[in-house]
Amino acid sequence: MTATLVGGIGELVTNDPTLGDGSPLGLLRDTALVVERDRVAWVGPARAAPAADLQFDAGDRAVIPGFVDSHSHLVFAGDRAEEFAARMAGQPYEAGGIRTTVAATRAATDEQLTAQVARHVDEMRRQGTTTVEIKSGYGLTVVDEARALAVAHQFTEETTYLGAHVVAPEYADDPAAYVELVCGPMLEASAPYARWVDVFCERGAFDVDQARTVLQAGKAKGLIPRVHANQLGPGPGVQLASEMGAASADHCTFLDDADVTALADAGVVATLLPAVEFSTRSPYPDARRLLAAGATVALATDCNPGSGYSSSMPLCIALAVREMRMTPAEALWSATAGGAAALRRADIGRLSVGSRADFVVLDAPSYLHLAYRPGVPLVTAVWQAGRPAIG
Amino acid sequence: MTATLVGGIGELVTNDPTLGDGSPLGLLRDTALVVERDRVAWVGPARAAPAADLQFDAGDRAVIPGFVDSHSHLVFAGDRAEEFAARMAGQPYEAGGIRTTVAATRAATDEQLTAQVARHVDEMRRQGTTTVEIKSGYGLTVVDEARALAVAHQFTEETTYLGAHVVAPEYADDPAAYVELVCGPMLEASAPYARWVDVFCERGAFDVDQARTVLQAGKAKGLIPRVHANQLGPGPGVQLASEMGAASADHCTFLDDADVTALADAGVVATLLPAVEFSTRSPYPDARRLLAAGATVALATDCNPGSGYSSSMPLCIALAVREMRMTPAEALWSATAGGAAALRRADIGRLSVGSRADFVVLDAPSYLHLAYRPGVPLVTAVWQAGRPAIG
Numbered sequence: 174m175t176a177t178l179v180g181g182i183g184e185l186v187t188n189d190p191t192l193g194d195g196s197p198l199g200l201l202r203d204t205a206l207v208v209e210r211d212r213v214a215w216v217g218p219a220r221a222a223p224a225a226d227l228q229f230d231a232g233d234r235a236v237i238p239g240f241v242d243s244h245s246h247l248v249f250a251g252d253r254a255e256e257f258a259a260r261m262a263g264q265p266y267e268a269g270g271i272r273t274t275v276a277a278t279r280a281a282t283d284e285q286l287t288a289q290v291a292r293h294v295d296e297m298r299r300q301g302t303t304t305v306e307i308k309s310g311y312g313l314t315v316v317d318e319a320r321a322l323a324v325a326h327q328f329t330e331e332t333t334y335l336g337a338h339v340v341a342p343e344y345a346d347d348p349a350a351y352v353e354l355v356c357g358p359m360l361e362a363s364a365p366y367a368r369w370v371d372v373f374c375e376r377g378a379f380d381v382d383q384a385r386t387v388l389q390a391g392k393a394k395g396l397i398p399r400v401h402a403n404q405l406g407p408g409p410g411v412q413l414a415s416e417m418g419a420a421s422a423d424h425c426t427f428l429d430d431a432d433v434t435a436l437a438d439a440g441v442v443a444t445l446l447p448a449v450e451f452s453t454r455s456p457y458p459d460a461r462r463l464l465a466a467g468a469t470v471a472l473a474t475d476c477n478p479g480s481g482y483s484s485s486m487p488l489c490i491a492l493a494v495r496e497m498r499m500t501p502a503e504a505l506w507s508a509t510a511g512g513a514a515a516l517r518r519a520d521i522g523r524l525s526v527g528s529r530a531d532f533v534v535l536d537a538p539s540y541l542h543l544a545y546r547p548g549v550p551l552v553t554a555v556w557q558a559g560r561p562a563i564g
Numbered sequence: 565m566t567a568t569l570v571g572g573i574g575e576l577v578t579n580d581p582t583l584g585d586g587s588p589l590g591l592l593r594d595t596a597l598v599v600e601r602d603r604v605a606w607v608g609p610a611r612a613a614p615a616a617d618l619q620f621d622a623g624d625r626a627v628i629p630g631f632v633d634s635h636s637h638l639v640f641a642g643d644r645a646e647e648f649a650a651r652m653a654g655q656p657y658e659a660g661g662i663r664t665t666v667a668a669t670r671a672a673t674d675e676q677l678t679a680q681v682a683r684h685v686d687e688m689r690r691q692g693t694t695t696v697e698i699k700s701g702y703g704l705t706v707v708d709e710a711r712a713l714a715v716a717h718q719f720t721e722e723t724t725y726l727g728a729h730v731v732a733p734e735y736a737d738d739p740a741a742y743v744e745l746v747c748g749p750m751l752e753a754s755a756p757y758a759r760w761v762d763v764f765c766e767r768g769a770f771d772v773d774q775a776r777t778v779l780q781a782g783k784a785k786g787l788i789p790r791v792h793a794n795q796l797g798p799g800p801g802v803q804l805a806s807e808m809g810a811a812s813a814d815h816c817t818f819l820d821d822a823d824v825t826a827l828a829d830a831g832v833v834a835t836l837l838p839a840v841e842f843s844t845r846s847p848y849p850d851a852r853r854l855l856a857a858g859a860t861v862a863l864a865t866d867c868n869p870g871s872g873y874s875s876s877m878p879l880c881i882a883l884a885v886r887e888m889r890m891t892p893a894e895a896l897w898s899a900t901a902g903g904a905a906a907l908r909r910a911d912i913g914r915l916s917v918g919s920r921a922d923f924v925v926l927d928a929p930s931y932l933h934l935a936y937r938p939g940v941p942l943v944t945a946v947w948q949a950g951r952p953a954i955g
Contacts, residue, residue, distance in 0.1 A: 482936055545648045547876070549875055
C-alpha cells in the first residue's frame with residue numbers, strides 16, 4: 174500500500190483534544206502525518222515520522238482539517254446582483270426573493286445546473302472546503318426538486334431535500350396542497366438522492382405545523398431532519414428542531430432562553446451563517462450565548478444567490494471572530510469539527526488516525542491568520558480523501 | 565509594434581465618464597480593447613474591434629481597472645497574530661503596538677525584508693492590485709528607514725517616507741530630538757528612494773506642530789505630503805493636510821463639519837481604510853457624509869501587521885458597501901480611480917485610450933460581484949503594464 178508522508182507541518186490543527194496542547198483544536202507543532210489510501214494513518218512529531226513511499230512538504234506552514242460547509246444552496250441558475258445592490262441601498266431582505274431564482278432554475282437545462290454546481294464546488298475547494306452539503310429548494314416541482322438533488326448527488330453525499338423552501342408560486346393560494354405535494358410525490362421522487370430533509374420554518378415560508386408535517390414525512394422515508402430556524406424573527410423553528418431530533422438548526426439569530434436551552438439539551442447543532450448577516454445587513458446571532466450554554470456551534474456559508482452569495486469559509490471565520498466574538502480557535506473548530514457534527518460525521522472535520530485525509534495547507538504560520546488576514550486567499554494546497562486536489 | 569486584442573469583455577469598467585453609460589464608471593458592454601506596449605490603444609464595441617497580432621479572450625467576463633492600493637506598510641518583519649487574538653478578546657488598539665514590529669524589522673536582514681515585500685506584492689497582485697504605495701515607518705533610525713525605502717523602491721515608484729510613524733523608542737524621553745532626526749539626517753538618507761512624505765498625526769504619535777515640521781521638511785526635499793489623520797479620535801490632522809496641500813488624508817474616522825469641508829475644498833483625497841476598522845473592531849468612517857460634501861474618496865488596505873493585516877482590495881470594497889453604505893459603483897471607483905487620485909496619477913485607475921494597460925478579469929459577469937460575493941477570490945487574470953501577470 175502506498176503511503177505519503179506529509180512533513181514540514183509548522184502547526185497542525187487536529188481537532189482531537191487528546192493530542193497536542195489538550196485544547197479542543199488539539200494543536201501540534203513541528204509535526205508530520207502519514208496518509209494511506211483516503212485516511213490519516215499516523216500523526217506525530219516530525220522527528221519520529223516513519224518512512225513512506227512519497228513525500229509532501231508543507232513548508233513549515235499551518236495545516237488544518239478541510240472545511241466542512243454544512244449549509245449551502247448550490248443548485249440554482251441566474252444571479253441576483255441587482256437585488257443585492259438594491260438591498261444595500263436600503264431595501265430589506267425577504268424570503269420571497271427566492272422565487273426569482275426558482276424561475277431561472279426551472280428554465281435551466283440539466284447540463285447548465287451541473288456546470289454551475291461543479292463551478293461552485295471547485296470554487297469552494299480552492300478556498301479549503303472539502304465537504305459541502307447541498308440543498309434543493311429552487312425547483313419546487315416534483316421533477317425540478319428531484320433533478321436538483323440528482324445533480325447535487327454527483328458532487329456530495331450530503332444532499333438535503335428542501336422542497337419546503339417556500340411555497341411554489343403555483344400554490345400561492347393553497348399552501349396546504351403544496352405541503353401535501355412536498356410530503357407525497359415530491360418526496361417520493363427526491364428521497365433516492367437525499368440524506369437529509371429540511372424546511373424553512375419562518376413567517377413567509379412554512380408555519381410550525383406545516384414544517385412538522387414535512388419533517389415527519391421525510392423521517393418516514395429515512396431522511397434525517399435539519400431546520401432553517403429563527404432567521405428573520407423569533408419563532409418555533411428551534412423548538413421544532415429539538416422536538417424532531419434534528420441534526421442542526423440553522424441561522425438561530427432570534428432565540429429566547431428556552432431556545433438556547435433546547436439546542437444544548439437536545440444536542441441540536443446551532444449552525445450560524447454570518448455571511449448572510451453580512452450580505453443582508455442583519456444582526457448577527459449571539460454565538461457567545463450559545464457557547465456559554467454548552468450548545469455545539471457550526472459555521473457554514475449558506476452560499477445562495479439571494480441572501481448571501483459567498484462560498485468562503487475563511488470569510489465566515491473572520492466574521493465569526495469580528496462580529497460574533499468567537500475566538501479564532503472556536504471559529505475554526507466550528508468551521509471544521511462543528512460542520513462535521515452538524516452532518517453527524519465522525520470521519521471528517523478532524524485529523525487524527527482513521528480520519529479521512531481532507532486537509533488544507535495555509536500560506537501562514539498559524540490558523541490564527543484566517544481571522545487575522547481577512548479576505549486574503551491563504552489556501553495554498555488542499556488534499557481531499559488522501560489525494561492532492563489543489564496546489 | 566505588437567498589438568493585443570482583448571476581446572470577449574462582457575462588461576468593461578473604464579472609469580471614463582465620457583464612455584459608455586455616462587456614469588462615473590463609464591460602463592461598456594460587449595467590448596474589446598487593444599493593448600500596445602504598456603498602454604491601452606483602443607476601446608470600443610467588440611464588433612468594431614481592429615485586427616491585432618495577438619488575442620486574449622476574457623470569456624464574456626467583467627474587466628475592471630487594476631486596483632490602486634494607495635496606503636500600505638509592507639516593509640516589516642514578524643507578525644502580531646497573538647496581539648490580534650487578544651484584541652478580538654477585548655484589548656483596545658493603540659498606536660504603541662507599532663514598536664513591536666519596529667524591533668522585528670530592525671533585526672531582519674535586507675534579504676528577509678525584500679522577500680517579505682515581494683511575497684506581499686505578489687499576494688496583492690493575485691487579488692487584482694496593480695499599483696501599491698508602500699511606506700517606511702518600522703525602522704525609525706536613519707539606516708533602517710532608508711533601507712526600508714530602498715527595498716520598497718524595488719517594487720513601486722509610490723514610496724512614502726514615514727519616519728514620523730511613532731517616536732523611536734530610543735527617543736521616548738525626547739520627542740523633539742526625534743523630530744529633528746526625522747527632518748534632518750533621516751530625511752536626507754531616505755529622500756532618494758521616496759516620492760511622498762507622511763506623518764501619523766494622532767495622540768500617542770505626533771502633535772500638529774511636530775507633524776507640520778515633518779511635512780515642511782519633506783516638501784523642502786521635493787516630497788509631496790500625505791497625512792495619517794483623525795483615525796483614533798478627533799484631531800488636527802485633516803486640517804493640517806488641507807493647509808499643507810497634501811494629496812491625501814488617510815483614515816478620516818473622526819471628522820467634524822470643518823474637516824469635511826476642508827477635504828472637499830482643498831481637493832485632499834479622503835482615503836478610507838475599512839479593513840482596519842474591521843480588524844480593530846472600531847467605528848467605520850462616514851463615507852456618505854464625505855461623498856455628499858463632494859470630497860474625493862479613495863479606498864485602500866493599510867496592509868500592516870498591527871491594525872489590519874489584509875491585503876485584499878475586494879474585501880475593502882465589500883466592507884465599504886456593507887459598513888459604509890457606499891454603492892458598489894462608488895466603492896469600485898474609490899478602489900481604482902480614487903486610489904489613483906490619492907497618488908496624483910492620471911495614467912492608472914482607468915481604462916481609456918492612453919491609460920496604462922493595468923486590468924483585472926473577474927470570474928463574474930459584473931463588477932457588482934465584488935461586493936455581492938464577499939471573500940470569494942474572483943480575480944482570474946491580471947494584466948500589468950500591458951503584460952499578463954496572473955492567469
